[in-house]
Amino acid sequence: MTAPAPTTLRARLDATPWASPLGTQEYFVNMGPQHPSTHGVLRLVLKLDGETVREVVPVLGYIHRGIEKICEHSNYRQLVHLTDRMDYLSALANNWAVTRVVEKAAGLETNGRIEAIRTLVTELQRIHSHQLWWGVFGMDLGAFTPFFYGFRDREILTDVFERTIGGRLTLNYIQPGGVMHDIHPEFVRDVKAFMAVFRPRLDEYEALLSENVIVQERLRGVGVLSAADAVALGATGPVLRASGVAHDLRKAEPYGLYGQVQFDVPIGSRGDCWDRYAVRMCEMRQSLRIVDQLIDHIPEGKHFLVKPAAKIKVQPGVWYSHLETARGVLGAMLVSTGGEAPYRVHLRTPNFNNLWTVTAMAPGGRVGDLVAILSSLDLVVPDIDR
């Protein structure tokens, strides 16, 4: 007969029997919620034996804002702006995920121009997000220069967004039935100018950080996540692909214009921090490739097919739709009873599942490696807590 699983945090930590090889006493350290390496207000309870991590228990809720509950009080058009504030580094992909499920539920149609614009800006934001990750990743490993280089190039892309969309971070651009504004007349020229600047800069990034021996030693073999563990824990996005599972919704269930463009899905072989690093670096090049194919072929047409003031009506039922953000699969479920507001909204966010892979990767490693592991997961904490 087995004992029931302990429920409280303290009981769970105490229930793990560890015979310390050094004869030392195990102790607990709280990492966060105020900690420079957790990128927000994530709290990890670490069970340590000397410098070795025995167990990690994430504690959530320090930025739980009740977005799903607020959605129940918003009409179908208002759902979109809240999603900007979840994973704010992939705001456009979040917009698109909720927009898709509302369009599916309400039977709204789009045209080629809308889909092309959506695909283009989302792919640009994937680069935008990875640029920030690259800078912060370098900073977490102890190199400050990547932070400045990453942000220098990120600002060029921020300007592109600002011209068309009007915002820098929380963009609220992709709406049910279209996109908020048509693209700026200079959009195509700006994007081409950005690509001309960024291609050589990407090589510079590789020379600066990827080819650095210290960085390689710090990352290779650290935080190994097996493909089986990654799938079992529900990891998606670059974390899953670095473990060798070629799953990308852009390929598996093409949406937007992803079915019409050529691109590769980079995968890793060992699932360590280095693979996660390399996968994201390759993804930036693939995103540039997608943008390159689309930028000269934006069809003509309207950018909004539903009148902005029109109420969106949804028949009673349950709908689900998902897509690939910069961090993984974002799923949106909608339950409607036919009213103006949804009865229930659930958002399956990629960072929540990606976070739990740390419980499989960190035990047995050092505290210093934990920082590299966390940074290689590219977590956005408000997306975990919602």
Next chain:
Amino acid sequence: MGLVTDHLPGALLPLPGGGALLTAIDQVVNWSRANSLWPLTFGTSCCAIEVMMATGAARHDLARFGAEVARPSPRQADLLIIAGTIVKKMAPRLRTLWEQMAEPRYVIATGSCAISGGPFLYHSYTTIRGADEVIPVDVYVPGCPPRPEALLYGLLTLQKMIREGSTLARPGQVRRPVLAALPDGMTLDDVRAEIAALVQETATVDRKAAAAVGAAFAAQDRV
């Protein structure tokens, strides 16, 4: 008796005609405090990207105003920039962080969430409606999130406030909050009253109904 600066801040030396000297020292102390603010790296959500990262990075360059030395420890910092939403679970931690900072300490609330709850003002059961419910705030910088330029303006406002404030001559005097972008004729109390009315109107939890349900359950238990 040594140099005057050995006794700073707070020591009033009994010098004949010391008023002139103290005024000069006040200005020196204020000038140096205003130009070497060390912010705490504290960010809960979206504003942290714009305010803590983009503003400190190459283009906007917070270092021009002497405030780029971000410290991860509150004991080394004297400026708390609240970047993001504060929820009920985080509020006691925010208070602890502020209490751990050494005097004199300054607080800038950036973004709608830290000012009033922002987009999570209505129907949210966790959000604190403004960080000033937890700690006193000196400067408010609106935006969702504010542009880096807005934070720079807020920082300059704070610096102006510190330079014009009193340090040695009138210790303990309460500083008045400075509103970086409220129009003339509108006070913080007006904003608070309006928010309170709106929140009351759209409260998710109807306290009376909830109390009635609770009483019904309690009665059931007794039977």
